Amino acid sequence: MIRVDNITKTFPGAERHAVDRVTFNVNEGNICVFAGPSGCGKTTILRMINRLIEPDEGEIFINGENARTMNPATLRRTIGYVIQQIGLLPHRTIEQNVAIVPGLLKWPRDKTRKRVLELLEMVGLDPGEVGRKYPHQLSGGQMQRVGVARAMAADPPIMLMDEPFGAVDPIVRVRLQDEFLHLQQAFKKTICFVTHDINEAIKMGDYLVILNAGRIIQMGTPIEVLTSPADAFVRDLLGDDRGVKILDLTRSGSLMEPANALPESPGRNGCTVQAVQPVKIALEMMMKKNADQVGVCEGETIVGILTWNGIKEHINRVSGDGS
């Protein structure tokens, strides 16, 4: 859906490339997360995709079509863009802000209005309460919701989201992340998502692109990156709790031993988890019940058993050096 081929960008007067020979693909319906420290070129990559900046070298293809050959304004109207600083127009009401792209696309009034109300509700805002307000009358969390609603207004198949939940406190951030993932299940947009928060990256990403100083250091699914970090930089970025993060991404079903292989009743102590739930949940159950194993269920049926030793072995196996 998005193919970025060896792009490089150097800003005038800069000592090093802001983006250095970067190549990646984003598949349709996926969230591709760009993670890395501040200044590593994440925003610059997004801005090259919608042609707010032109790469010095390399090509970008959107649905197989070279972005260079498209009209920039037309291209941008088909790509939802949530900027880091939100950037709501201060002289327009919330409804008017959300209606900007439909307006540029000359949608009929009724259609736009219906869409705006639907969007505000979709992002968890009460249109009656906030619709007529101006941006400065909203809280940070509300503004970020409006930013997302505005980017989704014309139902663009592609979205670029630059630290979209960056300006709110951690509690609100987690809620916005959960709500957005929920929406994404329904809409299956193709998304480039930028964050400097590795936990957000792991949570939101179908695919991770880890950057440093303009270069791609590692790419892969979150579990791939977590289990085999390319170098010390990625290991540092992932943090000391890499093992626990892995357990958060591993389904209990994948580590269990099938129930019929065990002599004793697996469901004893009454602690069971669903096979689709992360191992982290199973661990929590074990600690609560002071047990060293839990039964794993699919619906009501017990299908296996997950043991403390099994989990330990798994962590040692995947994190290699035992850290």
Next chain:
Amino acid sequence: MDIFMDSLLRRAPGYLPEHLQLVIIPMAIAILISLPAGIIVTRPGYRRYAEKVMALFNTAQTIPPLAVIAIFFPFLGLGYGPAILALTIYALLPIARNTIAAISSVPEDVKEAARGMGMTPKEVLFHVELPLSVPVIMAGIKTSAVLTVSTAVLAALVGGKGMGAVIFAGINFFRPELILAGTIYIGMMAVILERLISLAEYMLVPAHIK
């Protein structure tokens, strides 16, 4: 008292239309020049000149109005035309200065979002930059109008007529009632113009600032 009332009600009012001309014509020309000029110097390609233009305008504004007329006297001589020209130049400054300052201070993130949503440069100008600049531009026009009303008094010195003729006649012939009458009209004109522009501003300014 009678002579004062006579000056106020019979002699001075005749000079009002002339004086208004000396205000409205320079103001109109000044707006027509400085708005587009302010817009041009704030376009990306010319932005590096904006600071220099601003510095020039700031310096020019510190020259006293009489000096502006004096500077142009050798080239243009005396009369109505030179007075209009000098007043126009003086009226230009606050408007151009405020236009440049206003447009340059539109937050970068707001413009970035507007461009990112697919607004063309023209749409960004008309839907974002100008609406957000209205209050400061209008303040410039107000300053300029009030300034021009009083500066236009000096036009009489170069033969440009207006209320200045009444005031300077009063000074020359020791007739304080003429000075007073002329000054009252100048004051009234300044206040009324200021109110009128404020009204226009109220209708133009985006609601969130009201």
